[in-house]
Amino acid sequence: MSKYIIAGGNKIHGTLNIKGAKNSILPLMAASLLNESINIIHNVPLIADVYTMIDILRSIGCKVELDDHDLIIDSSILTSNEINEVYVKKMRSSIIVLGAMISRLEHVKIYEPGGCAIGKRPIDLHLKSLRRLGVKIDEGEIIDCERKDIIGKDIILETPSVGATENIILASVKAKGKTRIYNAAKEPEIEDLQNYLNKMGARVIGAGTDFIEIEGVKKLDKVEHTVIPDRIAIGTYMVASALTGGTLEVDRIIRSHIDPINNLLIKSGCDINYTQEGLILKAPQNIKSLNFVKTDIHPNFPTDMQAQLMSLMTLADGETVFYETIFENRFMHCSELNKMRAKTEVINPHVCRVEGVKKLYGSETKCPDLRGGAALILAALVGEGESIISDIHHVERGYEDIEKILKNLGADIKKA
Numbered sequence: 341m342s343k344y345i346i347a348g349g350n351k352i353h354g355t356l357n358i359k360g361a362k363n364s365i366l367p368l369m370a371a372s373l374l375n376e377s378i379n380i381i382h383n384v385p386l387i388a389d390v391y392t393m394i395d396i397l398r399s400i401g402c403k404v405e406l407d408d409h410d411l412i413i414d415s416s417i418l419t420s421n422e423i424n425e426v427y428v429k430k431m432r433s434s435i436i437v438l439g440a441m442i443s444r445l446e447h448v449k450i451y452e453p454g455g456c457a458i459g460k461r462p463i464d465l466h467l468k469s470l471r472r473l474g475v476k477i478d479e480g481e482i483i484d485c486e487r488k489d490i491i492g493k494d495i496i497l498e499t500p501s502v503g504a505t506e507n508i509i510l511a512s513v514k515a516k517g518k519t520r521i522y523n524a525a526k527e528p529e530i531e532d533l534q535n536y537l538n539k540m541g542a543r544v545i546g547a548g549t550d551f552i553e554i555e556g557v558k559k560l561d562k563v564e565h566t567v568i569p570d571r572i573a574i575g576t577y578m579v580a581s582a583l584t585g586g587t588l589e590v591d592r593i594i595r596s597h598i599d600p601i602n603n604l605l606i607k608s609g610c611d612i613n614y615t616q617e618g619l620i621l622k623a624p625q626n627i628k629s630l631n632f633v634k635t636d637i638h639p640n641f642p643t644d645m646q647a648q649l650m651s652l653m654t655l656a657d658g659e660t661v662f663y664e665t666i667f668e669n670r671f672m673h674c675s676e677l678n679k680m681r682a683k684t685e686v687i688n689p690h691v692c693r694v695e696g697v698k699k700l701y702g703s704e705t706k707c708p709d710l711r712g713g714a715a716l717i718l719a720a721l722v723g724e725g726e727s728i729i730s731d732i733h734h735v736e737r738g739y740e741d742i743e744k745i746l747k748n749l750g751a752d753i754k755k756a
């Protein structure tokens with residue numbers, strides 16, 4: 341099992357060339373099943389989850405080529421209707437292929453993804469919505485789905501689930517009639533999915549708002565698309581610079597996507613200036629405590645940045661209470677940060693109090709999950725002495741070459 345060894349204290353300083361969003365590329369790859377044609381996607385992040393999705397698409401018959409950061413998926417012929425258990429266990433978001441597969445095939449089988457480290461993460465809303473569209477579903481260890489026609493319907497989501505919204509869109513694009521999603525998730529990655537599908541000839545409007553309308557079409561065409569920049573990866577590297585006293589230029593951002601993160605970084609004392617396509621962040625002299633941080637659905641502060649922002653707050657000039665509203669077990673990084681002499685206290689599964697300290701100290705820690713692992717790397721970059729961080733496979737699921745990127749930006753980091 342690989343580890344990162346980090347000697348803290350170096351400034352994270354320079355220019356970041358950002359790749360596409362993890363949470364965008366996965367649904368785009370699933371959407372590629374719909375057109376029975378060629379899909380060309382640029383700016384693909386080379387992360388473990390993308391490789392898993394490539395394996396999934398190949399396992400059901402797609403021809404997939406990856407050339408540097410360009411992906412070509414030929415979905416003309418499918419040879420299987422089943423997603424193997426191995427993939428679903430490896431990557432929970434494999435469930436995102438279900439909507440597209442059931443649109444394409446009359447009978448589909450996929451394994452139940454089960455819970456995950458950060459919370460229960462049920463898929464009840466995905467399945468309830470597909471049933472409403474006319475899919476018969478037998479639920480057990482295997483989820484067995486059968487349908488004749490998919491008929492457009494009105495669907496009201498009880499919770500604005502990102503994955504369920506995407507699965508409904510994917511299942512409805514070629515349905516008979518109109519599907520309307522009320523209380524849809526508004527995350528930027530759903531807008532990217534809408535743009536991708538509409539370039540194929542789909543008729544989806546409203547993504548980015550809580551009401552999405554999909555008018556079914558009979559046929560879709562080939563498509564070429566560039567993935568939106570990864571707002572969470574950008575935020576993570578910005579915190580790295582903010583913590584270490586550096587200046588970071590990011591080459592490409594979409595302002596409305598990154599604003600919920602930037603608003604809090606600015607409050608914490610960072611100076612952020614926008615360039616033509618990107619931004620420049622200058623670290624604060626003293627990190628100001630944010631008092632209260634609440635994660636919520638877009639356009640509020642994203643749960644996927646909670647752990648990284650917490651690392652910043654461990655060195656702030658006062659106390660910050662974090663209120664995590666999306667997941668019920670997303671504070672696993674706290675006890676690891678405390679090994680570095682941070683002062684965090686988990687009050688209950690949704691609330692954690694952080695008291696800023698003057699210094700963090702290198703220690704041996706374990707990545708509990710993807711973003712929690714990123715938070716430990718950030719803390720190690722500023723901690724005095726050496727940190728050894730294990731279980732880094734979690735981080736590699738979502739960050740391309742994080743070790744190389746941080747090294748290029750000045751970090752003393754190696755993988756062993």
Ligand code: UD1
Binds near residue numbers: 463467
């Ligand atoms: C996506 C993101 C993830 C992010 C999350 C919230 C991807 C690949 N992953 O995950 O990085 O943290 O959005 O922004 O895009 N829920 C149900 N029933 C369901 C579905 C969800 O109760 O059928 C609940 C979940 O348990 C959770 C909440 O809804 O508490 C939000 O989950 P959801 O928006 O579905 O997250 P994901 O799509 O899994």
